[in-house]
Amino acid sequence: MFKVNDYIVYGVNGVCKVEDIEKVSIRKEQHEYYILSPVYNSKMTIKIPVENKALSLRKLMTKTEVEDLIELFAKNETLEIEDTRKKIQEYKAIIKSGVAEEVIKVINSIRLEENEKASLGKKLNKTDEDIMISAKKQLYEEIAIVLDINLDEVGEYIKNNI
Numbered sequence: 001m002f003k004v005n006d007y008i009v010y011g012v013n014g015v016c017k018v019e020d021i022e023k024v025s026i027r028k029e030q031h032e033y034y035i036l037s038p039v040y041n042s043k044m045t046i047k048i049p050v051e052n053k054a055l056s057l058r059k060l061m062t063k064t065e066v067e068d069l070i071e072l073f074a075k076n077e078t079l080e081i082e083d084t085r086k087k088i089q090e091y092k093a094i095i096k097s098g099v100a101e102e103v104i105k106v107i108n109s110i111r112l113e114e115n116e117k118a119s120l121g122k123k124l125n126k127t128d129e130d131i132m133i134s135a136k137k138q139l140y141e142e143i144a145i146v147l148d149i150n151l152d153e154v155g156e157y158i159k160n161n162i
Contacts (some may be wrong), residue, residue: 005017006019008059013038014038014040082158
């Protein structure tokens with residue numbers, strides 16, 4: 001169980017701060033809810049049941065884990081999925097899962113496709129662009145918080161440390 005003021009990763013919502021743990025009575029039963037504030041979206045508040053094990057909540061990585069993770073970018077591991085629909089579904093599922101090592105593979109896969117298309121004078125399609133934005137947002141937010149750097153510095157930090 002997380003505590004008030006903990007920073008956590010909540011699926012595609014990214015890094016959130018546990019603002020409160022609230023008890024709510026539902027049908028004469030007490031239930032606890034996390035009250036979360038996404039760090040990079042101050043206009044949003046999320047209320048989720050503490051006991052819901054299906055939610056993809058996890059604690060932030062440590063600084064060492066982030067540094068190890070950044071090394072994975074250099075390995076350029078990608079996902080080999082030929083069918084476009086399956087690829088999009090798999091990419092979205094990976095981002096939703098919040099497993100950083102897999103999110104890096106999504107980013108590397110789309111970056112490879114982007115480079116291949118650029119060599120032909122073409123651009124990425126809108127769906128791949130949106131997936132790339134979502135994947136980077138999720139991963140970069142966590143890296144920024146853990147390393148205590150500005151979000152807009154994360155891309156450069158990664159380039160300089162691989």
